[in-house]
Amino acid sequence: MPLEMALIDGKRVPTKQWIDVLDPATAAVFARVARCGPAHVEEAVSAARSAYEKSWRFTTPAERARICRDIARGIGAERARLAALETRDTGKPISQSFTDVDVAARYFEFYAGAVEALSGESFLPERDLLAFTIREPYGVCGHIIPWNYPLQVAARTLAPALAAGNCCVLKPAEDAPLTSLALGEIALAAGLPAGVLNVVPGYGEEAGAALTSHPDVDHLAFTGSREVGEAVMTAAARNIVTVTLELGGKSPHIVLPDFDAERAVPLIVGSITEHAGQNCSAGSRLLVHESVHQELVTELASHFARLRIGPGSTDPDLGPLISAKQRARVLEYLDQARRECVLVTGGGLPKGDEFETGFYVEPTILDQVTPAHRVFNEEIFGPVLCVSTFASLEDAVELAEHTSYGLSAGVWTSDVSTAHWLARRLRVGQVFINNYSAAGGVELPFGGYRSSGIGVEKGFEALREYTRCKTVALHTGTRHLSRGK
Structure with a gap:
């Protein structure tokens, strides 16, 4: 059984204790990973600071772009x-893992080009005063990433941070740490100097807490739950450092009577079943106009019935959840919802000998869900679609805004004016009109309103997120000669 070590200052570092890594499809231990604690985080932050002060801060954008x-x-x-490693680690279908790998590569390609276009501004506020701004890296950035998209989110946060000139300490989730460690090795092989990127796997309350509270970390990036995000922000406040927080969502689809069912239905299904619904941008609420409600629910139920469930290696439509803990969480929500809502399909464990091991849950549709229900407001993080009806656009907006989240929304209508009206009124970071993509493409800025987080990832905006603005004002001392002399 492989023992995966931490990566600190360009070296593989063992620990005295190890964390078992489980295959979600079988519940079997297939690897062990280093269990880092405060001492390892101290070593990693020190290595990052040394690399930043001695070399990385002096590299040119062209050098960083090449790497x-x-x-x-x-x-x-x-x-x-x-x-293959991502599927084994997270349980997701292998085709989705291939997409994650391709997207991870694209992040580094994109920021390699974007960083060479990063520039400040110049001003002439007075006759003898030239002022300009410089975008400078923070220094040492701490990155804490989730278990649902470990490779993709690691690349999403590391690529702009490194391209901008920061050095990084990455703490992957204990449930899925393996591709983060592999990415660290790939970065070293690509020529990234020792200490510029350090990977310290471990538990949140040990390695994560040590990283967020470290006084020599200049910026923190966290993707995960709101509860942990609050703890990260509290720790950052004590050291007066900036944060980028992506804290999940309860994203709605708003379906109007003139929607295109042929286009909408597969994307609505995919948005809640991708990675078994373990997706911050999952379209987990379906707000549908009452005139087309029954038609749409019937069509969705037909699609759900045809979904294939199985180990990620077989490339099903739906793989297992990440852990027994997560499955128990989802089943708790479903147990309560069955007593309050109308169960259309699913709602429990899939039947069959092949599902006796592993952490599987049936894809589920709940109808007649209202704002009074827990499943309407809280992020379940499983393949559960909650259906509610509305009679007017104002009702739709009120329902969409009822939760504390504001990450994404889908709008389905043939009327461009109506779509624009809704896009302007929805307090979310991303509005998808007649399409739905979990967080969109690499080039599209991605951030949340309200409880969904602070700051912007992806796109050119992320380079600004990982730099700070310095103003330089130069008195030119120009002597004004009188005319004719």
Whole structure:
């Protein structure tokens, strides 16, 4: 059984204690990973600070861009291995893991090009005063990433941070740490200097807490639950450092009577079943106009009935949840919802000998869900679609806004004016009109309103997120000669 070590200052570092890594499809231990604690985090932050002060801060954008491109090539060269590892680690279907690998490579490609376009502004506020701004890296950034998209989210946060000139300490989730460690090795092989990227797997209350409270970390990036996000933000406040927080969502689809069912239905299904619904941007609430409610629910139930469930390695439509703990969480929500709502399909464990091991849950549709129900308001993080009806656009907006989250929304209508009206009124970071993509493409800025987080990831905006603005004002001392002399 492989023992995966931490990666600190360019070296593989063992620990005295280890964390078992389970295959969600079988519940079997298939690897062990280093269990880092405060001492390892201290060593990693020290290595990152040294690398930043001695070399990385002085590299040019062109140098950093070259290394980022080489990391992208390294990810591509390891495409099959990384995808298989991601599926084994998270349980997701292998085709989704291949997509995650490709997207991870694209992040490094994108920021390699984008960083060379990063610039400040110049001003002439007075006759003898030239002022301009410089975008500078923070220094040492701490990154805490989730278990649902470990490779993709690691790349999403690391690529702009490294391209901008920061050094990084990455704490992957204990449930799915393996591709983060593989990414660290690929970055070293691509020429990233020792100490610029350090990977310290471990538990949140040990390694994570040590990283967020470390006084020599200049910026924190966290993706995960609101509860942990609050703890990260509290720790950052004590050290007066900035944060980027992506804290989940309860994203609605708003379906109007003139929607295109042929286009909408497969995307609505995919948005809640991708990675078994373990997706911050999952379209978990369906707000449908009462005139087309029954038609749409019937069609969705037909699609759900045809979904294939199984181990991620067989590339089903739906793989297992990440852990027994997560499955128990989802089943608790479903137990309560069955007493309050109308169960259309699913609602329990899939039947069959092949599902006796592993952490599977049936894809589920709940109808007649109202704001009074827990499943309407809280992020379940499983393949559960909650259906509610509305009579007017104002009702739809009120329902969409009822939760504290504001990450994404889908709008389905043939009327461009109506779509624009809704897009302007929905307090969410992303509005998808007649399409739905979990967080959109690499180039599209991604952030949340309200409880969904602070800051913007992806796109060119992320480079600003990982830099700070310095103003320089120069008195030119120009002597004004009188005319004719």
